[in-house]
Amino acid sequence: MNNKFFANQLIKWYEYYHRDLPWRQTRNPYYIWLSEVILQQTRVAQGLPYYERFVNTYPTVFDLANAAEQEVIRLWQGLGYYSRARNLHQTAKYIAGELNGVFPPNYAGLLRLKGIGPYTAAAIASFAYDEPVAVVDGNVYRVLARVFGIDKDITGGEGQRQFSKLASELISREHPATYNQAIMEFGAVHCTPSAPDCLLCPLQQECLAYATGRIHLLPVKDKKTKVRERFFNYFVIVQNGRIAMRQRTAKDIWHKLYDFYLTETESNVQSIDEFSDNQFLTSIFSQTILTPPSRIFTYILSHQRIQAQFWMLEASPETVLNLPSDLTFFNEDEIENVPKPVLITSYWKEHFF
Numbered sequence: 001m002n003n004k005f006f007a008n009q010l011i012k013w014y015e016y017y018h019r020d021l022p023w024r025q026t027r028n029p030y031y032i033w034l035s036e037v038i039l040q041q042t043r044v045a046q047g048l049p050y051y052e053r054f055v056n057t058y059p060t061v062f063d064l065a066n067a068a069e070q071e072v073i074r075l076w077q078g079l080g081y082y083s084r085a086r087n088l089h090q091t092a093k094y095i096a097g098e099l100n101g102v103f104p105p106n107y108a109g110l111l112r113l114k115g116i117g118p119y120t121a122a123a124i125a126s127f128a129y130d131e132p133v134a135v136v137d138g139n140v141y142r143v144l145a146r147v148f149g150i151d152k153d154i155t156g157g158e159g160q161r162q163f164s165k166l167a168s169e170l171i172s173r174e175h176p177a178t179y180n181q182a183i184m185e186f187g188a189v190h191c192t193p194s195a196p197d198c199l200l201c202p203l204q205q206e207c208l209a210y211a212t213g214r215i216h217l218l219p220v221k222d223k224k225t226k227v228r229e230r231f232f233n234y235f236v237i238v239q240n241g242r243i244a245m246r247q248r249t250a251k252d253i254w255h256k257l258y259d260f261y262l263t264e265t266e267s268n269v270q271s272i273d274e275f276s277d278n279q280f281l282t283s284i285f286s287q288t289i290l291t292p293p294s295r296i297f298t299y300i301l302s303h304q305r306i307q308a309q310f311w312m313l314e315a316s317p318e319t320v321l322n323l324p325s326d327l328t329f330f331n332e333d334e335i336e337n338v339p340k341p342v343l344i345t346s347y348w349k350e351h352f353f
């Protein structure tokens with residue numbers, strides 16, 4: 001198929017069918033960057049309110065740079081992948097402090113920024129500067145694999161190189177921004193993973209997957225994600241109406257977010273006797289009133305499945321507790337304001353509201 005025909009069909013489709021989204025109304029690289037970072041691994045409907053909150057709270061890169069990290073993570077709360085929020089903040093500081101608030105003017109310069117990979121750099125360079133660099137995200141892989149009948153594994157280096165090369169050949173030199181938006185939007189709403197609308201497809205005549213009945217076999221993904229099962233036991237220590245929390249500092253999920261005293265086990269715990277070798281817990285069990293465990297909360301991340309149970313331990317005002325040094329008592333307002341994993345918020349809403 002002629003490259004120009006492919007690009008023109010997508011652009012024509014896009015002009016008629018695209019969703020009106022706020023980041024499509026701007027050429028400001030800061031707003032485009034915010035939208036791209038927020039939308040990675042997030043559906044548009046979920047990402048949109050976050051985008052609006054970030055733009056309203058931090059209208060310029062200087063505002064984001066000057067914010068406290070905890071505030072940025074709090075605003076990000078619920079989107080997951082918290083390292084992205086931290087990188088966003090650090091990169092905003094770098095752009096504000098070292099580059100006078102001016103984003104690098106091209107793909108190569110953008111790629112040098114922390115947390116900006118080839119996909120985000122291509123999105124900013126094309127949408128903000130009309131530079132003809134192709135974006136290749138999951139939607140683009142799917143459209144290209146199907147239309148061109150490519151059965152190379154999209155998780156392997158060789159496959160990725162082949163798709164990148166093809167994407168670079170296909171991008172419209174006259175309208176790179178619209179073309180990139182068009183192919184991503186086409187994959188997101190028309191050539192979808194499980195229900196592509198082949199009957200009303202402007203590329204149906206040329207689509208090799210359609211012609212050969214391989215729509216649901218493409219794209220090929222060989223690498224299966226290995227999911228790690230984890231079992232969290234949280235102890236919610238309450239005294240004088242305040243609750244002991246700690247900031248997570250280890251290299252693990254939810255870095256810098258706040259949770260309660262935690263001990264991890266190999267499976268769900270049946271009885272608190274299973275904590276008999278934990279000195280802190282055995283001592284605090286004797287000093288407090290222990291409520292029965294909560295229901296099991298299940299929380300799924302991309303590579304982990306967490307099952308969590310919570311026990312509440314109520315200490316009388318006069319009890320002198322010997323807490324681990326990272327635990328501090330917070331009142332309700334303070335707890336509301338610190339960034340917390342969604343798992344903790346779910347428990348909190350169920351038990352304290």
Ligand code: SF4
Nearest residue numbers: 191196198201204207
């Ligand atoms: S014919 Fe079907 S599979 Fe092929 S591009 Fe169109 S919607 Fe996608």
